[in-house]
Amino acid sequence: MARVVTRQHKVIATIAAWLVAFLIFFPILYTIITSLKTEPEAIAGFSLIPSGTFENYITVQTRNDYIRPFMNSVILAVGSTILALIIAIPAAWAMAFSPTKRTKDVLMWMLSTKMMPAVAVLVPIYLMFRDFGLLDTHIGLTVMLTLINLPIVVWMLYTYFREIPGEILEAARMDGAGLWQEIVYVLTPMAVPGIASTLLLNIILAWNESFWTIRLTTTTAAPLTAFIASFSSPQGLFWAKLSAASTMAIAPILILGWFSQKQLVRGLTFGAVK
Amino acid sequence: MGSITLNKVSKSFGEAKVIPSIDLEIVDGEFVVFVGPSGCGKSTLLRLIAGLEDVSGGKIMIDGKDVTDNAPAQRGLAMVFQSYALYPHMSVRNNIAFPLKMAKVDKAAIDQKVTDAARVLNLTDYLERRPSQLSGGQRQRVAIGRAIVREPSAFLFDEPLSNLDAALRGTMRLEITQLHHQLKTTMVYVTHDQVEAMTMADKIVVLNRGNIEQVGSPLDLYSRPRNIFVAGFIGSPKMNLIEDDYARSKGAKTVGIRPEHFTLSRDSGLWSGTVKVAEHLGSDTFLHLDVDGIGHINARCDGEFGARHGDRIFLTPNETKLHRFNEQGLAI
Ligand SMILES: Nc1ncnc2c1ncn2[C@@H]1O[C@H](COP(=O)(O)OP(=O)(O)OP(=O)(O)O)[C@@H](O)[C@H]1O
Ligand SMILES: [Mg+2]
Numbered sequence: 280m281a282r283v284v285t286r287q288h289k290v291i292a293t294i295a296a297w298l299v300a301f302l303i304f305f306p307i308l309y310t311i312i313t314s315l316k317t318e319p320e321a322i323a324g325f326s327l328i329p330s331g332t333f334e335n336y337i338t339v340q341t342r343n344d345y346i347r348p349f350m351n352s353v354i355l356a357v358g359s360t361i362l363a364l365i366i367a368i369p370a371a372w373a374m375a376f377s378p379t380k381r382t383k384d385v386l387m388w389m390l391s392t393k394m395m396p397a398v399a400v401l402v403p404i405y406l407m408f409r410d411f412g413l414l415d416t417h418i419g420l421t422v423m424l425t426l427i428n429l430p431i432v433v434w435m436l437y438t439y440f441r442e443i444p445g446e447i448l449e450a451a452r453m454d455g456a457g458l459w460q461e462i463v464y465v466l467t468p469m470a471v472p473g474i475a476s477t478l479l480l481n482i483i484l485a486w487n488e489s490f491w492t493i494r495l496t497t498t499t500a501a502p503l504t505a506f507i508a509s510f511s512s513p514q515g516l517f518w519a520k521l522s523a524a525s526t527m528a529i530a531p532i533l534i535l536g537w538f539s540q541k542q543l544v545r546g547l548t549f550g551a552v553k
Numbered sequence: 554m555g556s557i558t559l560n561k562v563s564k565s566f567g568e569a570k571v572i573p574s575i576d577l578e579i580v581d582g583e584f585v586v587f588v589g590p591s592g593c594g595k596s597t598l599l600r601l602i603a604g605l606e607d608v609s610g611g612k613i614m615i616d617g618k619d620v621t622d623n624a625p626a627q628r629g630l631a632m633v634f635q636s637y638a639l640y641p642h643m644s645v646r647n648n649i650a651f652p653l654k655m656a657k658v659d660k661a662a663i664d665q666k667v668t669d670a671a672r673v674l675n676l677t678d679y680l681e682r683r684p685s686q687l688s689g690g691q692r693q694r695v696a697i698g699r700a701i702v703r704e705p706s707a708f709l710f711d712e713p714l715s716n717l718d719a720a721l722r723g724t725m726r727l728e729i730t731q732l733h734h735q736l737k738t739t740m741v742y743v744t745h746d747q748v749e750a751m752t753m754a755d756k757i758v759v760l761n762r763g764n765i766e767q768v769g770s771p772l773d774l775y776s777r778p779r780n781i782f783v784a785g786f787i788g789s790p791k792m793n794l795i796e797d798d799y800a801r802s803k804g805a806k807t808v809g810i811r812p813e814h815f816t817l818s819r820d821s822g823l824w825s826g827t828v829k830v831a832e833h834l835g836s837d838t839f840l841h842l843d844v845d846g847i848g849h850i851n852a853r854c855d856g857e858f859g860a861r862h863g864d865r866i867f868l869t870p871n872e873t874k875l876h877r878f879n880e881q882g883l884a885i
Contacts, residue, residue, distance in 0.1 A: 449605050450638035454699065455626040455655035464651075468642040 307529065314522035321518035335523035343509060345527055352502035352528075354417055355492070356485040359424035360478055366425070367432040368474070374433075375440035376448075386437065389430040397427075397490050408495055415496045423495065424485045432481055439473025479539045486532045503528035554616045555706035555739035556581040557602060562611035564597055564763075571597050572763035574611065579707075579741065579756075581616075584733050586750045587743045588786070589760035595743045598760070599709050602741065604628050615706065626655075631700035632709040635716065637692045639684040639699075645671075646680040649698045656703070670698040673732075690721045697732070707739035714749065722746075726753065747789040751775070759783050781882040784809045790839060790851045792876070799847065805877035805885055812839070812853035814874040817860075822867025826850065828860045842868070 313321050314336070315329035339345070374382045404423075405414075413419025443466070451465045489504035496505050507528050510521040557579040564572040571594050579585050587595045600606045602613060604625035613621050620628050631652075639648050649670055653663045671677045674694040684692055693713060700708055713729075714722045730753055733740055744750055750757055751771045759766040759774065759782070766786075767779045778784035784792050792809045800808040816822065817840070826844035838858040842850045852868060860866055877885040 444636060444638065446634045446636050446638040447640065449625075450632070450634060450699075451640075451651075452605065452625045453603060453630070453632045454652035454703075456651075457626075460655060465640060469640075 307533075310522045310525050310529075313519055314526045316519050316522075318517055318519050321522070335519045336527070339510070339520055339523045339527065343506065343524075345506070348501055348503045348506035348528075349531070351417070351500055352486055352504075352531075355420055355424055355500070355502050356482045358417070358421040359428065359485045360481040362421060362425040363429050363432045363481060364474065364478060367429060367436050367477075371433050371436035371440050374437050375443075376445070386434065389433060393427075393430050401494065404491075405494065413495075415499045415501070417500045420492060420495055420500050420502075423491050424488055427488070427491065428481050428484050431484070432477055435477045435480065436473065439477070440470060442473070443469050479535070483532055483536060554581050556616055557707060557739065557741070558612075558614040558617075559602070560612040560614065562598075562601060562613060563609050564594075564601055564606065565609045570763070572601075575763070575765060577758065577765065577768070579739060581739055582737050584730075584740045584742065584753055584755045586754035586757050587741070587760055588745060588747075588750045588757060589766075590786070591745065593760045594763040595745075595760055596711050597763075599632075599711055599741060599743050603630055603632050603709050605632075629706045630709055631703055631705035631707075632711070633693070633696045633700050633713045635712040637684070637696045637716075639692060639695055641684055644681050644683060645676060645687070645695050645698075648684065648695055649676075649702055652699060652703045666702045667698075670702050673701075673735075674698050674728075689717050690725060693717065693725060694728075697729070701732070701736070705738065707741060710740065710742040712743055712745070715744075715746070722749075729753065747787070750787075757787070759786060761786075777884070778809075778876065779884055781807060781809070781878050784876055784878070784884075790853065793850050795847060800877075803875060803877055806880045807878040807882070809876035809878065810870045811874065812851040814871040815850075815852045815854075815868045816871065817852060817854050817858060818867045818869070820867065823869040824850075825865060825867050828862055828864045828866060831858075831860050831862065831864075833857060840866075842866070844868070 309327075312327060312329050315331050315333070316326075317330055317332055317334070320326070320330060374386065408414045408419055408423075411419075413422075447469070448461060448465060451461045456464065486502075487504070489508070492502050492504045493508050496502070507521065507524045510517060510524045557577075559575050559577040562572065562575045562577075563570070575598065587598060589595055597606065601608055604620070604623060604627075608621060611621075612619055615628055615630070640651065643651065646667055649667045650663050653666060658666075667680070668677075671680055674697060676691065676694055676698060679687060679691060679695075684695065687695065693716075696713070710729075714725050717725060726749055729740075729742075733753075742749070742753060754771050756768060757771055757774055758768050761782055767774060767783045769777075771787075774783060774787045778787060778792075781794065785794060788811060790812050792811050795808045795810065796806065800806060824844050824847060826842040826847075828840055829843055829849075830841040832839040832841075835857065836855075838854050838856070838860070840852045840854075840858070840860060842852060844850045850868070879885050
């Protein structure tokens with residue numbers, strides 16, 4: 280009897296999980312479907328069956344070059360992620376392995392900056408960017424993306440590093456490893472999964488960031504988010520083309536996410552410590 | 554060689570003085586066990602010897618050489634941790650080889666030593682596995698293998714068996730004892746398991762709040778505890794400590810009687826009491842008694858003693874085996 284109940288629960292839970300996953304994925308799916316419709320079809324109302332035209336993709340590509348914003352997205356996402364890791368790894372390292380009484384407060388303070396609405400600092404930041412000549416530059420936007428994601432990167436790395444049991448590092452010390460050997464042969468290999476997951480997540484966050492990328496760029500440094508936005512304003516709305524542009528913008532990151540999903544969910548401890 | 558000398562060693566963590574001042578002599582080849590209640594500073598003392606913590610005062614000598622300011626690696630000791638602390642990303646082979654690689658031993662010699670260690674520890678079939686693919690006992694053997702390949706001058710163990718189940722603990726206990734007979738290397742072993750302490754040690758060091766209460770051979774501590782603390786700590790079930798009239802009649806503040814030092818009878822005896830709980834182990838019987846005018850008493854007798862909850866029985870303490878303690882808790 281108990282068995283049957285658990286089985287039922289399992290089935291229900293599985294169905295629920297699929298349902299939630301589908302709900303979350305549906306907007307993306309509908310975007311892709313819409314991108315395959317003609318403009319009249321797109322505004323005609325809800326329908327899941329497109330006429331299957333690729334015309335929108337061609338129009339989007341001819342009207343507005345895709346390659347350049349794509350390259351900008353890559354530069355900004357990868358650049359800001361590497362910069363963030365360079366700053367965050369030593370920071371998280373210090374906080375995880377030699378914490379002080381204030382470590383927790385510093386972490387909370389860093390996170391609290393994420394609770395502030397971005398619009399609140401839009402004007403000062405815009406003015407600063409303008410005065411320093413950073414508007415629509417790769418360097419300016421890379422720094423901006425680094426700064427907004429840094430708290431999350433530090434937090435993630437800190438939690439990963441804290442999972443590394445201190446006794447393993449002590450064992451290495453007993454085994455004759457110097458500080459450098461300890462870092463190279465023991466610490467880093469154990470931290471790599473954590474660093475990799477952080478790197479991937481941050482690339483995704485930076486790729487999708489749209490508040491600052493749209494407001495601080497025009498053309499030279501404009502990434503795919505700005506590319507999508509450019510289809511929504513001056514000439515009125517073109518749902519199908521907008522959808523095609525969106526699909527093209529999210530495709531790379533969806534593919535990256537798909538291939539790295541194992542890495543993204545992978546934990547840190549492999550069973551060295553019981 | 555592996556003699557270790559502690560000279561007025563003390564340790565504080567900030568304000569907290571965990572170890573006030575300890576003098577201790579560990580002779581080369583000895584199996585020394587540190588026991589004591591949780592939080593008394595056993596691990597801290599071991600880590601001071603290992604060099605994983607810096608002393609706040611005093612000196613540590615290994616083989617007559619002052620190593621107080623030396624890094625762990627320079628002390629020539631090996632440590633086995635309670636959590637095993639294996640390198641999760643390395644195979645068993647590489648785990649065991651790691652200290653040799655750090656010591657820049659050449660490849661052929663490493664292979665030879667790893668093979669030998671694996672044979673001694675029954676790990677030959679597991680050399681290519683990761684630690685996560687091993688059972689608890691196997692993991693602990695890898696940790697021991699990693700320690701023995703370096704041929705250290707002494708081994709330090711911090712509760713190495715406490716994560717294992719009872720049966721495996723028994724087997725591993727024997728294995729470590731045999732290893733000690735084979736290698737004849739100094740071993741310092743922290744535990745709070747009575748059986749481990751009594752069976753493995755050449756010398757037991759009883760610690761309490763960072764102080765040494767007594768040092769001696771297991772049977773020494775068992776039959777001649779220096780004070781009430783040691784009397785109560787060594788031996789399981791615990792020694793009965795009796796105060797008041799009976800103690801005064803023996804000219805002491807407190808009298809200690811081990812559970813096995815009673816003669817039990819159904820008909821007659823010095824004291825009478827009611828059985829609260831009877832534990833029948835087959836080989837022994839443990840009785841928890843409520844003795845008239847005395848209070849709670851643990852008694853133990855060999856073989857089966859057919860008493861049940863609520864039975865009235867008589868018991869007589871063996872007067873020649875009494876332990877007497879004065880007002881300060883010291884043995885008289
Ligand atoms: N790094 C540290 N910082 C501050 N206090 C510490 C530190 N390490 C240990 N202590 C304190 O020192 C005391 C002794 O700790 P220790 O770990 O040596 O005890 P133990 O005898 O090994 O106990 P157990 O049997 O529970 O392992 C404890 O009160 C502990 O709280
Ligand atoms: Mg301990």
